[in-house]
Amino acid sequence: xxxxxxxxxxxxxxxxxxxxxxxxxxxxxxxxxxxxxxxxxxxxxxxxxxxxxxxxxxxxxxxxxxxxxxxxxxxxxxxxxxxxxxxxxxxxxxxxxxxxxxxxxxxxxxxxxxxxxxxxxxxxxxxxxxxxxxxxxxxxxxxxxxxxxxxxxxxxxxxxxxxxxxxxxxxxxxxxxxxxxxxxxxxxxxxxxxxxxxxxxxxxxxxxxxxxxxxxxxxxxxxxxxxxxxxxxxxxxxxxxxxxxxxxxxxxxx
Amino acid sequence: xxxxxxxxxxxxxxxxxxxxxxxxxxxxxxxxxxxxxxxxxxxxxxxxxxxxxxxxxxxxxxxxxxxxxxxxxxxxxxxxxxxxxxxxxxxxxxxxxxxxxxxxxxxxxxxxxxxxxxxxxxxxxxxxxxxxxxxxxxxxxxxxxxxxxxxxxxxxxxxxxxxxxxxxxxxxxxxxxxxxxxxxxxxxxxxxxxxxxxxxxxxxxxxxxxxxxxxxxxxxxxxxxxxxxxxxxxxxxxxxxxxxxxxxxxxxxxxxxxxxxxxxxxxxxxxxxxxxxxxxxxxxxxxxxxxxxxxxxxxxxxxxxxxxxxxxxxxxxxxxxxxxxxxxxxxxxxxxxxxxxxxxxxxxxxxxxxxxxxxxxxxxxxxx
Numbered sequence: 001x002x003x004x005x006x007x008x009x010x011x012x013x014x015x016x017x018x019x020x021x022x023x024x025x026x027x028x029x030x031x032x033x034x035x036x037x038x039x040x041x042x043x044x045x046x047x048x049x050x051x052x053x054x055x056x057x058x059x060x061x062x063x064x065x066x067x068x069x070x071x072x073x074x075x076x077x078x079x080x081x082x083x084x085x086x087x088x089x090x091x092x093x094x095x096x097x098x099x100x101x102x103x104x105x106x107x108x109x110x111x112x113x114x115x116x117x118x119x120x121x122x123x124x125x126x127x128x129x130x131x132x133x134x135x136x137x138x139x140x141x142x143x144x145x146x147x148x149x150x151x152x153x154x155x156x157x158x159x160x161x162x163x164x165x166x167x168x169x170x171x172x173x174x175x176x177x178x179x180x181x182x183x184x185x186x187x188x189x190x191x192x193x194x195x196x197x198x199x200x201x202x203x204x205x206x207x208x209x210x211x212x213x214x215x216x217x218x219x220x221x222x223x224x225x226x227x228x229x230x231x232x233x234x235x236x237x238x239x240x241x242x243x244x245x246x247x248x249x250x251x252x253x254x
Numbered sequence: 255x256x257x258x259x260x261x262x263x264x265x266x267x268x269x270x271x272x273x274x275x276x277x278x279x280x281x282x283x284x285x286x287x288x289x290x291x292x293x294x295x296x297x298x299x300x301x302x303x304x305x306x307x308x309x310x311x312x313x314x315x316x317x318x319x320x321x322x323x324x325x326x327x328x329x330x331x332x333x334x335x336x337x338x339x340x341x342x343x344x345x346x347x348x349x350x351x352x353x354x355x356x357x358x359x360x361x362x363x364x365x366x367x368x369x370x371x372x373x374x375x376x377x378x379x380x381x382x383x384x385x386x387x388x389x390x391x392x393x394x395x396x397x398x399x400x401x402x403x404x405x406x407x408x409x410x411x412x413x414x415x416x417x418x419x420x421x422x423x424x425x426x427x428x429x430x431x432x433x434x435x436x437x438x439x440x441x442x443x444x445x446x447x448x449x450x451x452x453x454x455x456x457x458x459x460x461x462x463x464x465x466x467x468x469x470x471x472x473x474x475x476x477x478x479x480x481x482x483x484x485x486x487x488x489x490x491x492x493x494x495x496x497x498x499x500x501x502x503x504x505x506x507x508x509x510x511x512x513x514x515x516x517x518x519x520x521x522x523x524x525x526x527x528x529x530x531x532x533x534x535x536x537x538x539x540x541x542x543x544x545x546x547x548x549x550x551x552x553x554x555x556x557x558x559x560x561x562x563x564x565x566x567x568x569x570x571x572x573x574x575x576x577x578x579x580x581x582x583x584x585x586x587x588x589x590x591x592x593x594x595x596x597x598x599x600x601x602x603x604x605x606x607x608x609x610x611x612x613x614x615x616x617x618x619x620x621x622x
Contacts, residue, residue, distance in 0.1 A: 019322055019324075020321065020322020020323060020324060021322065021323060021611060022322075022323035022324075022609045022610055022611055023323075023606065023611050024611070042616075043618060044405070044615070044616055044617050044618045044621065045613070045615060045616055046615070047375075047405075047615060072617065072618065072621045073620070073621065074470075074503060074621070078620055078621060081620045082618070082620050085620065101502075101503045102502055102503065103503070103504070103505045103544065104498065104502075104544045157319055157320055158319070159319065206319065206322065209322050209323070210318045210319065210322055210323065
């Protein structure tokens with residue numbers, strides 16, 4: 001089953017970040033190997049409107065949606081400005097909202113993110129906000145008009161996996177918009193686990209970009225995401241903590 | 255203020271602790287999941303030397319995780335060599351007799367056209383410290399003139415007042431670099447006998463003034479070799495951690511300029527070797543995964559080509575330390591001699607050859 005976000009349909013549930021690659025060529029090959037249909041690019045890294053921009057030039061055109069992100073913004077005001085700039089120069093109303101005033105762990109600011117989502121959604125943007133794994137915040141973003149929510153699995157770039165699992169489960173249970181797990185996914189097994197949990201998609205960057213062989217790793221993530229999604233569609237068996245009793249305790253009542 | 259914090263640490267005491275630290279202390283420090291400034295001290299101690307390869311591997315892993323396979327490129331633009339200070343180790347020393355040049359706005363634009371054509375989008379504006387010749391208003395007009403050309407503008411000029419930093423931040427300034435040179439408060443006056451720079455505390459608190467005025471990024475460092483480089487680096491680490499806690503929205507950069515002994519020049523008290531430089535780069539990275547580590551063209555090409563693999567994240571290229579030196583070669587007015595004189599194009603090739611992506615732009619005007 002495909003994934004619908006705003007007016008677009010995705011058959012791949014793996015989204016890719018474009019930072020940290022050893023070259024634009026390796027990035028392009030990894031994107032192609034991943035089978036992704038959506039890549040995100042940091043606005044601060046590119047010169048929108050510059051036909052010679054190395055990064056933009058290497059993003060495969062055509063079926064892949066290019067989603068600018070506001071990485072580097074510290075306030076709603078900066079992020080809104082960046083999103084408007086991107087719409088102008090890159091001709092897209094899609095924006096991954098990243099507002100992190102803390103440059104060390106790059107943790108998202110919930111107050112500013114909600115404020116920016118309200119403004120941008122009202123202006124017709126397709127807003128995908130990167131947030132803490134906070135179920136109440138995710139509901140508030142949904143009400144504000146976010147197209148998806150993108151809660152983090154672990155601090156960005158750490159490759160630690162689904163450390164926020166308990167909160168992610170609540171978010172997935174409650175959400176009426178797609179849930180994309182972003183940040184912290186360090187291995188294909190983490191991505192598979194995220195999909196098995198019921199996440200609609202994952203966004204991966206560091207784990208692919210700094211792998212020994214980024215192109216092969218992108219392929220490994222493709223397989224893991226497909227496997228995780230296939231498992232959901234095949235309906236996973238429940239896990240049981242107790243063995244089933246062979247002689248039921250209530251059998252005497254029959 | 256950091257001056258209050260630093261008072262709790264005595265220079266001589268740090269020096270004694272350095273001598274008593276053992277290889278086992280360094281092994282323990284390396285094994286910890288999160289390291290403190292005390293662990294940093296164990297890692298820069300002489301006893302840690304046998305651990306260098308392990309430190310380099312751990313530093314590389316942390317750097318790759320955070321920065322990926324990238325090296326940020328920037329270039330200094332020297333605005334003026336006029337200086338009212340008399341720093342005993344510096345070519346701009348006001349006692350030195352040579353023609354002092356302060357670029358006009360047109361000359362600044364001519365310089366910027368040359369370096370922008372090379373590809374640079376991150377620029378570091380440098381000048382001597384002569385407030386009469388180059389007051390805050392001078393930098394403000396330079397920043398305004400360059401704002402559309404560059405996505406990241408830093409300054410390395412005289413320390414300014416808080417409201418002056420606010421004025422420059424409003425004009426588009428992104429980063430302030432100010433190096434304490436030495437954190438040895440007792441010995442500091444020997445090297446800085448005159449001018450505003452003689453005021454140790456005023457210089458020390460400059461990053462705090464800039465941060466509180468809204469400047470986003472701060473660069474700090476010590477001039478390595480002036481005093482015991484290990485002790486100075488410990489205090490730099492302490493300064494970094496203090497700033498990160500107090501001004502938590504700020505981004506930070508550490509530079510490692512070193513004094514080398516050379517004939518006729520100022521002789522460093524404690525010259526730092528290549529091996530020790532690597533030890534220090536790794537120790538900074540092991541202390542702080544996020545900090546930018548900047549290595550300038552003072553270093554040799556061989557050294558720079560190797561340290562980009564193990565912790566350095568930012569490098570200048572094609573630098574001239576002479577005001578007007580990009581548009582016109584005047585010769586003989588430089589602050590210090592360039593060691594790695596590769597043109598930017600060659601530097602880019604060297605970075606690519608190591609499997610890294612040279613990054614020209616990683617900042618934007620809307621972030622200021």
